[in-house]
Amino acid sequence: xxxxxxxxxxxxxxxxxxxxxxxxxxxxxxxxxxxxxxxxxxxxxxxxxxxxxxxxxxxxxxxxxxxxxxxxxxxxxxxxxxxxxxxxxxxxxxxxxxxxxxxxxxxxxxxxxxxxxxxxxxxxxxxxxxxxxxxxxxxxxxxxxxxxxxxxxxxxxxxxxxxxxxxxxxxxxxxxxxxxxxxxxxxxxxxxxxxxxxxxxxxxxxxxxxxxxxxxxxxxxxxxxxxxxxxxxxxxxxxxxxxxxxxxxxxxxxxxxxxxxxxxxxxxxxxxxxxxxxxxxxxxxxxxxxxxxxxxxxxxxxxxxxxxxxxxxxxxxxxxxxxxxxxxxxxxxxxxxxxxxxxxxxxxxxxxxxxxxxxxxxxxxxxxxxxxxxxxxxxxxxxxxxxxxxxxxxxxxxxxxxxxxxxxxxxxxxxxxxxxxxxxxxxxxxxxxxxxxxx
Numbered sequence: 001x002x003x004x005x006x007x008x009x010x011x012x013x014x015x016x017x018x019x020x021x022x023x024x025x026x027x028x029x030x031x032x033x034x035x036x037x038x039x040x041x042x043x044x045x046x047x048x049x050x051x052x053x054x055x056x057x058x059x060x061x062x063x064x065x066x067x068x069x070x071x072x073x074x075x076x077x078x079x080x081x082x083x084x085x086x087x088x089x090x091x092x093x094x095x096x097x098x099x100x101x102x103x104x105x106x107x108x109x110x111x112x113x114x115x116x117x118x119x120x121x122x123x124x125x126x127x128x129x130x131x132x133x134x135x136x137x138x139x140x141x142x143x144x145x146x147x148x149x150x151x152x153x154x155x156x157x158x159x160x161x162x163x164x165x166x167x168x169x170x171x172x173x174x175x176x177x178x179x180x181x182x183x184x185x186x187x188x189x190x191x192x193x194x195x196x197x198x199x200x201x202x203x204x205x206x207x208x209x210x211x212x213x214x215x216x217x218x219x220x221x222x223x224x225x226x227x228x229x230x231x232x233x234x235x236x237x238x239x240x241x242x243x244x245x246x247x248x249x250x251x252x253x254x255x256x257x258x259x260x261x262x263x264x265x266x267x268x269x270x271x272x273x274x275x276x277x278x279x280x281x282x283x284x285x286x287x288x289x290x291x292x293x294x295x296x297x298x299x300x301x302x303x304x305x306x307x308x309x310x311x312x313x314x315x316x317x318x319x320x321x322x323x324x325x326x327x328x329x330x331x332x333x334x335x336x337x338x339x340x341x342x343x344x345x346x347x348x349x350x351x352x353x354x355x356x357x358x359x360x361x362x363x364x365x366x367x368x369x370x371x372x373x374x375x376x377x378x379x380x381x382x383x384x385x386x387x388x389x390x391x392x393x394x395x396x397x398x399x400x401x402x403x404x405x406x407x408x409x410x411x412x413x414x415x416x417x418x419x420x421x422x423x424x425x426x427x428x429x430x431x432x433x434x435x436x437x438x439x
Contacts, residue, residue: 027108028077028101029066032059034088034115039063044080045113049073058083072105072410079113091116102409106369108267110274110361144405146283151401153284159397160297161359163390165352165367166374167304168223168345170389173378174321175341178231179245182252183349183374184367189255190219190350191357191366192263199271208272212354216347223346226251227339252368260364267361293355300351301390304344308386313340321385373400373413380420395419 046056055067079096091114196203197211273289308314319327381388403415
């Protein structure tokens with residue numbers, strides 16, 4: 001156990017060290033369109049923070065605009081209604097101003113202004129924005145409990161996405177001892193493959209649901225190819241775990257930069273389900289796509305848990321994870337079990353990547369940015385335990401989101417990691433981990 005913890009500590013150290021080198025400039029951008037879908041040009045949009053102007057831009061002939069930002073945080077985005085063409089107005093009274101729009105570190109946030117012909121309807125602006133995990137814009141008058149409830153829902157959504165991507169990472173570690181630093185790239189690969197199938201002008205432009213099914217199959221196949229073509233031959237040659245960890249770092253860099261070359265640096269949305277009217281249930285607002293993401297993630301996680309508990313393959317996976325030598329001596333085909341784990345991990349990572357890209361935006365380094373939280377969830381839940389990683393992911397996601405109620409959004413991941421440290425001080429084996437005698 002001590003050796004495993006030390007290896008994971010090394011992984012987290014490597015993960016934290018290069019993070020700043022890959023950070024992208026923060027910005028807000030969008031496309032302004034009239035109710036008939038035509039682009040609206042020449043409209044001025046301004047970004048402010050604490051009353052100070054940060055930058056402004058005017059929509060181009062295709063309606064697009066973008067404002068670079070100095071750092072992550074919450075900004076107020078304002079549309080100058082005086083520059084709107086005659087007859088166009090915000091869809092709701094006050095809808096020209098979106099307050100407290102969260103912009104995470106390294107991301108370009110899509111902001112949507114709804115327009116209508118004629119007089120705007122009374123009431124507050126829905127404040128929709130495509131992608132992101134900070135919930136609807138809120139102001140100082142919003143009751144504290146209402147804001148807490150909203151952020152709790154966002155945390156459950158974020159935690160379920162972390163869980164669906166981290167389960168495979170935990171199972172791979174449990175059955176092989178490999179700290180797969182390239183697992184984040186499997187997440188990115190799933191998101192980008194779905195984007196190519198759904199939204200790329202060079203792709204078949206499939207509707208997102210069939211594109212997701214193809215993507216999950218591709219992710220599972222890619223995981224199987226990695227196991228059969230790379231990891232299994234290396235294990236048979238007796239390569240140590242540290243060497244395998246270094247190989248996974250190289251594989252991560254290779255896949256990430258291939259995606260960068262092919263996809264580009266600018267985050268992109270999917271073609272479907274990007275502009276939706278939020279549903280309001282009491283103090284909580286949620287877009288239909290976010291509700292579907294959360295429900296489907298939890299259902300898939302429940303299915304994985306049921307598979308591990310009830311099926312022969314699941315029992316074999318748990319046996320190999322508990323004691324590989326004993327499982328092999330009992331007649332279990334360990335190589336086949338490990339291949340099954342890689343197929344499952346690849347498919348889940350691809351599905352999680354699509355969900356993450358749908359909740360935010362598809363970008364070339366999205367999986368790498370999520371990898372630290374995946375490691376945190378695995379350690380917090382208990383090394384090598386699928387049930388633990390689900391609990392750990394929900395804790396990490398909820399803490400990361402709810403912390404923005406009191407602290408800047410830039411620190412949301414730091415508070416999640418602080419909770420990890422505090423839990424490990426009380427329970428070093430994690431939430432669902434088991435104590436082991438060393439020596």
